[in-house]
Amino acid sequence: MTNKMFCFQCEQTAGCTGCTGSAGVCGKKADTAQLQDELTGAFIGLARATVNNEDLITDTTDQLILDGLFTTVTNVNFNNETLRSLIDQIHLERNRFTPMCSSCASPCGKANDYDMSDLWNADEDTRSLKSLILFGIRGISAYAYHAAVLGYKDKDVNQFFYKALFVVGMDWDMDELLPIVLEVGEINLKCMALLDQANTETYGTPIPTEVSLTVEKGPFTVIAGHDLYDLKLLLEQTQDKNINIYTHGEMLPAHGYPELKKYPHLKGNFGTAWQNQQKEFADLPGAVLFTTNCLMPPKPSYANRVFTTEVVSYPEIIHIGEEKDFTPVIEKALTLGGYQ
Ligand code: SF4
Numbered sequence: 001m002t003n004k005m006f007c008f009q010c011e012q013t014a015g016c017t018g019c020t021g022s023a024g025v026c027g028k029k030a031d032t033a034q035l036q037d038e039l040t041g042a043f044i045g046l047a048r049a050t051v052n053n054e055d056l057i058t059d060t061t062d063q064l065i066l067d068g069l070f071t072t073v074t075n076v077n078f079n080n081e082t083l084r085s086l087i088d089q090i091h092l093e094r095n096r097f098t099p100m101c102s103s104c105a106s107p108c109g110k111a112n113d114y115d116m117s118d119l120w121n122a123d124e125d126t127r128s129l130k131s132l133i134l135f136g137i138r139g140i141s142a143y144a145y146h147a148a149v150l151g152y153k154d155k156d157v158n159q160f161f162y163k164a165l166f167v168v169g170m171d172w173d174m175d176e177l178l179p180i181v182l183e184v185g186e187i188n189l190k191c192m193a194l195l196d197q198a199n200t201e202t203y204g205t206p207i208p209t210e211v212s213l214t215v216e217k218g219p220f221t222v223i224a225g226h227d228l229y230d231l232k233l234l235l236e237q238t239q240d241k242n243i244n245i246y247t248h249g250e251m252l253p254a255h256g257y258p259e260l261k262k263y264p265h266l267k268g269n270f271g272t273a274w275q276n277q278q279k280e281f282a283d284l285p286g287a288v289l290f291t292t293n294c295l296m297p298p299k300p301s302y303a304n305r306v307f308t309t310e311v312v313s314y315p316e317i318i319h320i321g322e323e324k325d326f327t328p329v330i331e332k333a334l335t336l337g338g339y340q
Pocket of ligand 1: 009027
């Protein structure tokens with residue numbers, strides 16, 4: 001394959017076959033796609049290094065796996081700097097499992113990074129089954145990540161990431177790969193149950209809720225993505241600040257949770273689905289916070305009012321770090337002033 005990039009992990013993929021040019025349909029550039037492949041290859045190297053070293057896996061290793069897999073989900077991270085940093089962190093972590101490799105006189109290559117072109121150039125059946133496994137665990141990582149934010153983790157789910165990554169790097173035939181594909185489904189269900197438990201035990205059981213689509217006068221912030229904890233923190237930090245909060249796209253279900261809907265300044269939902277954001281945010285007199293997918297490349301007309309947090313990142317867009325101080329978002333909302 002001599003394409004500049006190859007990615008066919010989502011339903012937006014060009015011509016229903018694959019994004020192969022200078023950028024994908026989602027806006028992901030070829031160099032970013034290549035770094036995401038490098039990142040995935042590094043993960044497979046890490047998974048290889050954990051074989052017979054399972055006792056060395058720590059919470060940090062698990063979190064690195066979640067961060068990295070989630071980072072490669074569609075419309076999450078377009079930032080090459082983040083990707084390079086993650087690759088470095090994975091190599092460091094891999095070296096912790098294989099401390100002798102760097103000084104070995106005849107390296108066996110057992111924990112080497114995997115070359116993702118081997119996957120993209122494999123025969124159709126192998127490519128399809130391995131892609132199902134890889135894209136499946138990327139999706140599961142998003143659920144597991146959100147559950148972990150609330151302190152909920154599952155040993156089976158976390159262990160499966162290493163197993164699945166290891167398998168993607170193996171020359172296995174269909175009979176060996178198919179059971180792993182089925183296991184992806186089982187683990188996915190288990191992880192969804194974990195996230196449901198995390199959300200309902202933290203925010204209460206969701207109840208049918210009427211959501212206003214009217215944006216009231218005055219300063220406001222729109223919050224997109226799936227991270228309910230970020231919404232909760234934003235609601236807390238904007239209390240008594242004369243700022244209203246509106247959900248967008250994937251954040252709409254948040255209105256059903258009793259512990260979130262109790263905030264009177266969670267006013268309603270702005271706009272429609274994620275794919276309309278470039279049109280809907282063009283003249284928005286409010287700040288926008290992306291907590292997870294789905295971020296589209298921000299247009300210059302509104303880029304200066306967009307903020308990212310968690311694994312979401314875009315070059316030159318202000319990122320709210322782990323300290324979760326949303327002051328820049330709040331100040332932007334106040335400056336813009338909202339609709340008058
Ligand atoms: S994630 Fe982006 S580059 Fe990959 S298939 Fe989807 S649209 Fe194309």
